[in-house]
Amino acid sequence: MFADTLPGDQGTPYVVAAYLVFLALLLIYLAIMGVRVARMERDLAELDDLVREGRDTPPSSEQEPERIST
């Protein structure tokens, strides 16, 4: 059963190319996601530091009314 489905004629490079294109698209997407996650972690770390600073030294803007986020 396997023998007659494995590559043998000259169509093979095209099939492989097509599947590779698909794989490439997927990996590019993952890479972009990776960059995004890294950026988010950086932002989070920054905010983390800010909160920690706020706890160590009495923040001057403590009485600031909470801003409405859009």
Added chain:
Amino acid sequence: MHGKGLRGLSVATIVVLVGAFAVAAFYAPLDADQGFRQKIFYLHVPLAIVALVGFIVGGLLAIQHLRTREPIWDLRSYVAIHISLILGVGVLVTGAIWAKSSWGVWWLWDEPTLVSFLIVFLLYGTYTPMRFAIEDRERQARYASVFAITAGAFVPICFGAVRAQPQEVHPQTFGSGDLPGPMWLTFLVCLAGMALLFYTLYRFEIAAKLARGRLRSLRRQLLDDAPVQRRSAAPTI
């Protein structure tokens, strides 16, 4: 809470997709006239079907947005269309590769699926520039929804119209209804894999965008600074 279940979903997607490709490579019988080349069919056609359904789903989500006016629906519609657009690039490229392998040319006007898809792709290609050209967020979302609904209705009509054209010499190569059993099974498994892939990517995108939105708002509250809002085509929650 939007990331819940993402891991299970990803695992399921990998299992089904890899399994599908394995089935396509080893289990599906060789086509009589086309030989091994025909196996592109298991990649190209499910990709196309999922992309088109994605476009239509984008339109349905846009209807919800216009009904409820909640930004989350606009985000969902945007993400669905965006992912379909990316998959669409894959469809056109794999379609060209298949055309080259079968007929020696990179493009076939005789293949109605490919041609219809090109037209649909060109239409949705204007979605992002259109969003980008509208600055007011609320209006951007509203207009994008109108677009998504119109374009979603357009997809079946376009396919119908192109298909109605008299076919020339080349026989209907894709989508011939009389596939033998094992081929059908393989096709269905690949279709399931692609659909799962779409859904997983969709959930990832939504989770990422929502997380980013919350980060931004946290930042604004803590820092009291509003980062300069760059004009963007993507909805922010």
Added chain:
Amino acid sequence: MRVLAAVLRKELRLELRTFESVPGMVLFGLTIFVVFHFGLERASVEGDLAAGILVVTLLFAGMLGLNRLYVADEEQGGFDGFLLAPVDRTWLFVAKATALFAYLVALEIVMVPAFALLLLEPGLGQALPELVLVLALTNAGFAIIAALVGAIAVRTRARDLLGPLIALPLLVPVVIAAAGLLEPLLREGGAGGLDAKWLAILGLYDLVFGLLSVAVFDPLLED
């Protein structure tokens, strides 16, 4: 209906006074014929080539009309004026589509005879009623899409670019059907009949997008 009549009257009166759309469209169309002559290096065309040239030229001239359709409203507060009136906003869409339909008819009255004179091999007389029918259905398709897309595009930044860019893919089925219908009509040596399949597709397209646009037009006007 009175609303439609009122808005339509305003549109047509505006056009008659300012001549913003139709003369430009006609001139543009005639120029395209000339360009086709030079581009194709043909003195006369018939059959499918003739059908294609006619449809494409009408399409591009129609795009010009699309760009002009809402500009006056956008720049001079016509939208606000309409919003303040206690009427169903969808009438604006119907009025604009009807107006553009009228412009296209005016356009064709000049351009189709010009086409026959300049480029067409067989005469027009061989299938005039069918020709009129096909052009009417095609105009309807153009007008509906243009009225919808024009409203979207006019309030964006790159309005002259986005309008045609969005409308052209949407209009491809109309082009396919119109060319398919016109081809036998413009054939050398006697016209063939109308292909029912294309007639059905064109009619269906007009119906579906007409209804869809009416359903979906409201949110565009909310500002």
